[in-house]
Amino acid sequence: MSGTSNNIMLSQPANHQPMKRDELVLGHKSLKDITDDICAPVERFPSKGWMGLFLGAKTLFIFYILTIAMVVSTGMGLLGVNHPIGWGTMIITFVFWVGIGHAGTLISAILFLFRQKWRTSVARSAEAMTVFAVMTAGIFPLIHTGRPWLDFWLFPYPNQRGPLWVNFRSPLLWDVFAISTYATVSTVFWFIGLIPDLATLKDRAKNKIRYMVYGALSLGWRGTAKNWSHYEMLYLILAGLSTPLVISVHTIVSFDFAVSGLPGWHTTIFPPYFVAGAIFSGFAMVITLMSLIRIGFPQFKDYITINHMEVMNKIIMMTGLMVGYAYGSEFLIAWYSGNDYERYVFMNRAMGPYAWSYWIMICCNVVAPQIFWVRNFRRSIPVMFVVSIFVNIGMWFERFVITVTSLHRDFLPSNWGQYAWSIYDTAILVGSFGMFFTIFLLYLRVFPAISIAEIKPVMNVGKDEEGGH
Amino acid sequence: MAKKRVIGGMAAIFLKESQVLQAATAARASGFIKFDAISPYPIHGMEEACGIERSSIPYVTFGAGALGLLLSLGLVYYTSVLNWPINVGGKPMFSLPAFIPIMFELTVLFAALCSVGALFYHAKMPKIDPPTIDKDLTSHKFAIFIPENDTGYNEDRITRMMNELGAAEVKKVAEY
Numbered sequence: 001m002s003g004t005s006n007n008i009m010l011s012q013p014a015n016h017q018p019m020k021r022d023e024l025v026l027g028h029k030s031l032k033d034i035t036d037d038i039c040a041p042v043e044r045f046p047s048k049g050w051m052g053l054f055l056g057a058k059t060l061f062i063f064y065i066l067t068i069a070m071v072v073s074t075g076m077g078l079l080g081v082n083h084p085i086g087w088g089t090m091i092i093t094f095v096f097w098v099g100i101g102h103a104g105t106l107i108s109a110i111l112f113l114f115r116q117k118w119r120t121s122v123a124r125s126a127e128a129m130t131v132f133a134v135m136t137a138g139i140f141p142l143i144h145t146g147r148p149w150l151d152f153w154l155f156p157y158p159n160q161r162g163p164l165w166v167n168f169r170s171p172l173l174w175d176v177f178a179i180s181t182y183a184t185v186s187t188v189f190w191f192i193g194l195i196p197d198l199a200t201l202k203d204r205a206k207n208k209i210r211y212m213v214y215g216a217l218s219l220g221w222r223g224t225a226k227n228w229s230h231y232e233m234l235y236l237i238l239a240g241l242s243t244p245l246v247i248s249v250h251t252i253v254s255f256d257f258a259v260s261g262l263p264g265w266h267t268t269i270f271p272p273y274f275v276a277g278a279i280f281s282g283f284a285m286v287i288t289l290m291s292l293i294r295i296g297f298p299q300f301k302d303y304i305t306i307n308h309m310e311v312m313n314k315i316i317m318m319t320g321l322m323v324g325y326a327y328g329s330e331f332l333i334a335w336y337s338g339n340d341y342e343r344y345v346f347m348n349r350a351m352g353p354y355a356w357s358y359w360i361m362i363c364c365n366v367v368a369p370q371i372f373w374v375r376n377f378r379r380s381i382p383v384m385f386v387v388s389i390f391v392n393i394g395m396w397f398e399r400f401v402i403t404v405t406s407l408h409r410d411f412l413p414s415n416w417g418q419y420a421w422s423i424y425d426t427a428i429l430v431g432s433f434g435m436f437f438t439i440f441l442l443y444l445r446v447f448p449a450i451s452i453a454e455i456k457p458v459m460n461v462g463k464d465e466e467g468g469h
Numbered sequence: 470m471a472k473k474r475v476i477g478g479m480a481a482i483f484l485k486e487s488q489v490l491q492a493a494t495a496a497r498a499s500g501f502i503k504f505d506a507i508s509p510y511p512i513h514g515m516e517e518a519c520g521i522e523r524s525s526i527p528y529v530t531f532g533a534g535a536l537g538l539l540l541s542l543g544l545v546y547y548t549s550v551l552n553w554p555i556n557v558g559g560k561p562m563f564s565l566p567a568f569i570p571i572m573f574e575l576t577v578l579f580a581a582l583c584s585v586g587a588l589f590y591h592a593k594m595p596k597i598d599p600p601t602i603d604k605d606l607t608s609h610k611f612a613i614f615i616p617e618n619d620t621g622y623n624e625d626r627i628t629r630m631m632n633e634l635g636a637a638e639v640k641k642v643a644e645y
Contacts, residue, residue, distance in 0.1 A: 031509065031609035156548055165548035169557050174570035181574040185581045192585060200509065200607040219589070220596025223607060224614075225493070225506040225519045227592040232511050233524035234588045238581060241530075245577050252570055456510040 023462035024117055024455075026302040031456055037299045038197075038448045038455070039204060046445060049296055054441045060434025067427040068143060076146045079428070080420040085407045089425040090144035092399040093432055095253055096281070097137030098179065099274075099395065102246055103282020104130025105186060108193070109242035112235075117458045118311055121303045124451045125293065126286050127190040132439045133285070134183045136432050141175070171255040178252040185245055189238045195221045196231075196453040250278045257402065264345040264406030267333065273326040277398060280319035280365070283312050284391035289440065291385045293449060303450050306379050313378045316391065320369035323398075327366065341411055349405045353418065357397050358405070364394025396429075475644045478616040479624055480602045481631035482638040486512055489611035492634045493518040496613055499630065503619040507602065507612040529587040530580045537579025541572040600644045610637075614645055 029037070046054075071078050081088040104126040111119040142151050154176045156166045166173050198218035205211035221227070254274035257265040290309065294301050334346040349358045368390040377383045409416045443449075483489040486508075493506045497520050506512075506519055515521075545568040549555070554562045589595065602612055613636075615627055624641065631639045 032605075035509075035608040156544065162553055165553050167555065167557060168545045168549050168571055169560060169564055169567040171570075174574075177571050177574040181578045184578060188581060188585055192588070196510070196607070203601065203604040203607045215598065219594040220599040221592070221594065222599050223507050223509060225508070225512075225515045226521055228508065228511040229516050229521045230524045230526055230588050230591045233526045234584055237526060237530050237584050241577050241581050241584075245574075248570070248573055248577075255570075453510040457513065 021462040022307050024121065024305075024307075025459045025461075026305055028463075029302070029459065031459075034456060034459065035200060035204075035452055037302070038450050038452050039201060040299065041297050041444060042201060042446060042448060043204070043206075047296065050441065050445070053292075053296075054438070057434050057437035057441055060431055061438040062434075063427070064431025064434045067424060067431050068139070071143060071424060071428070072148055076144070078422060078424040080422045080425050082417065082420050084410065084415050084417050085404055085419045087144075087403050087407065088419060089421075089428055090140045091256075092396065092403050093429055094137050094140035094144070095274075095399045095403075096396045097133045097140070097432065097436070098253055099250065099278035099281045099399075100285045100392075101130040101133035101137070101182075101186070101282065102250060102275070102278035103286050104128070104133070105242050105246040106279050106282065107286070108189065109239040109246065112239045113243060117461055118308055120454045120458050121305075121308055121450055122286060122290060122312070123454070124190075124193065124447075125289060125449050126282075127186065127193065128440065128443050128447070128449075129282075129285060129289060130186050131183070131190050132436055132443070133282075134179065134186060135439065136436045138179060138183060139432075139435075141179075171252065171259045174252045175256055178249045182245060182249045185238070185242060189242055192231075192234060192238065193451055193454070194447060195219060196223060197448045197451060199223065200452055201448065247275055250274045257406075262406055262410055263339070263341040264349070264402070267330065269326060269329060269333070273323070273330075276319050276322040276326065277395060280316060280323055281392060281395035283316045283319065284388040284395070287312055287316070287384050287388035288392065291381050291388070293444070294381065296444075297449070300450065303455060306381075309381070309384060310375075310378045313372045313384055313387075316387070317369045317372040320365055320391070324362075324366035327362065345406055345409070348409055349401060352405065352409070354401065354405045354408070358401050361394050361397040361401050364390040365398060368394070476616050476618060477641065477643045478614055478619070478622070478645060479627045479631075480612050480614045480640055480642045480645070481627070481634075481636040482603055482606075482640075483611045483613070483635065484609075484637050485635075486611065488635045489613060490514060490518050492613045492631060492636070495630065495634055496615065500621045501615055501619050504613060504615040507606050507614060509607050509609065509611075512611075524591070526584055526587045526591070530584045533583030534576045534580035537576040538572055540579070541575035542568070544575075545571055600642075602640075602642055602645060614642065616645070 025034070027033075079088055079090065081090075107119050107126040108123045108130075112123070142148050145151055145154075154166065154173070156168075166176075195218055198214050199221040202211055202214035202218050205214060251271040251274065254270035258267060258270040260266060287309065290304055290312075294304055331346050331350075334342045337343075349355070368387050371383065371387060372378045404419050408418060481492060483492060489506055489508065490512060493504075493515060496504050497518065502520075504519070506515055508515070546563065549564075549568075550562045556562075560567065602614065603610055606612055613631065615622065628639045
């Protein structure tokens with residue numbers, strides 16, 4: 001690690017040459033240094049910080065499992081869903097977590113297609129975040145059905161009830177296919193990326209169990225030129241397939257709302273609005289996690305540099321503006337439509353009983369990211385950490401606003417009501433973070449958090465010697 | 470599987486990316502055709518140096534995607550039109566726009582999974598306990614492996630050639 005501080009100095013703006021690319025990997029590292037740095041957290045005894053975080057997350061996870069057990073055994077009545085608000089915490093938090101996942105695919109697939117080399121350092125962990133966020137999300141609609149032990153009815157299989165097939169014209173069924181395909185393809189994409197690194201870990205193994213486990217996981221990868229040729233082609237194809245897939249997933253999630261006839265939901269802006277919001281919230285979660293990784297594993301600061309964080313903050317700021325534009329345009333269209341119900345829903349959002357949630361959303365999603373116009377704030381870890389938390393809160397409230405405020409006052413005043421938020425709603429929401437963080441922390445211990453095989457080809461970017469570009 | 474013959478050969482270990490790229494070019498120029506280069510990461514230009522043809526995986530992807538599209542169309546048509554037609558809001562039984570999301574998702578699913586299957590087929594994975602030339606080949610070393618059944622295989626010649634190209638080590642490998 002010696003010399004690291006000097007090299008950080010080199011990349012400061014004072015020495016910044018306008019036509020020169022920024023270094024993607026700081027310090028003059030050899031190939032072996034990179035392998036050693038990235039494998040270190042997997043091969044040493046966990047630090048106290050990791051242990052502390054893991055104990056906390058794991059306790060929350062157990063609490064979450066108990067809450068789910070109570071909700072499943074007693075029934076959905078424990079939660080605040082009622083008439084007229086039939087969709088509550090379960091659906092809100094489901095959309096929240098699916099949205100979080102989208103930034104991972106954006107980084108790993110879309111930025112790959114655009115040849116954005118900076119994605120390499122964060123792609124692995126962002127992709128892991130995707131997989132775990134979708135896992136966390138997938139549980140909610142399954143419980144929301146009320147009788148989760150019958151959830152296999154969601155899939156079209158020949159049965160003795162007719163056969164009674166699922167309704168392929170329903171957006172809810174499109175969701176089943178979209179989420180399960182997304183979960184499968186993201187997991188496969190992530191695992192394909194891991195294979196060469198797992199082979200590295202296998203070859204470094206000091207004991208037999210470790211050798212066997214990583215040997216089995218690496219599936220006998222050897223890294224010959226012929227294998228790499230097929231591998232790179234497959235990686236490109238999976239990136240190409242994931243790109244329309246990720247856009248389709250949140251589009252279909254937005255169809256769950258938009259295809260209905262409810263004022264506030266029935267709008268054509270929903271698909272792009274949801275996709276932009278998903279990327280926005282996902283990048284915020286990436287910033288949260290990367291800030292923690294930089295604190296927990298200081299040697300990763302050479303790979304996940306401030307430049308990387310700054311680029312992501314720019315994306316947060318841009319997608320935040322897109323989301324803000326969507327909020328504004330919804331109001332314009334509600335007014336321009338001349339539809340009384342549509343107008344009422346939006347006035348009610350901003351000034352009705354749930355106005356507080358609307359203004360939390362605006363402050364967190366539209367106002368807070370504007371701080372990133374200032375370069376020093378974009379490059380400050382404490383500032384970006386706090387803003388990323390605000391964005392996560394704001395994006396949860398966005399889904400709350402869309403779901404609850406639209407349902408609670410629709411066409412007939414005799415059909416109006418309030419959401420009966422209960423302690424179980426809180427427990428489900430908070431507990432889901434326990435599940436996500438438990439899995440994510442375990443991932444940091446057993447898999448290399450940065451792609452070793454992908455970072456090596458870009459290690460000379462921005463360096464003059466060795467033919468860097 | 471019992472009949473499969475174990476193939477050995479000569480392996481040269483290099484410490485630099487540029488050296489192994491030169492060695493691959495030289496090996497190809499001197500007439501070897503079955504040799505392979507082993508590296509911890511994909512090297513730019515290695516396919517040209519080794520004379521590897523473009524991967525055939527995209528054809529698998531296209532075929533599997535088309536198959537997924539047709540199968541999903543068959544599934545929704547059979548279930549929603551033929552086997553159990555239900556009138557949903559007066560929509561036609563064969564309401565294609567409503568089926569597009571399902572068809573799209575299954576196209577992507579088939580294409581992705583079959584492409585992965587194609588990689589496994591080409592790379593002969595999964596393989597239990599693959600032979601290893603050097604444990605550092607997945608970290609910071611590179612190698613050229615020339616199998617003993619390659620045309621013009623001659624241990625002395627290979628050793629001389631690889632040493633001239635700057636190999637850190639040239640050794641005989643019993644199995645790879």
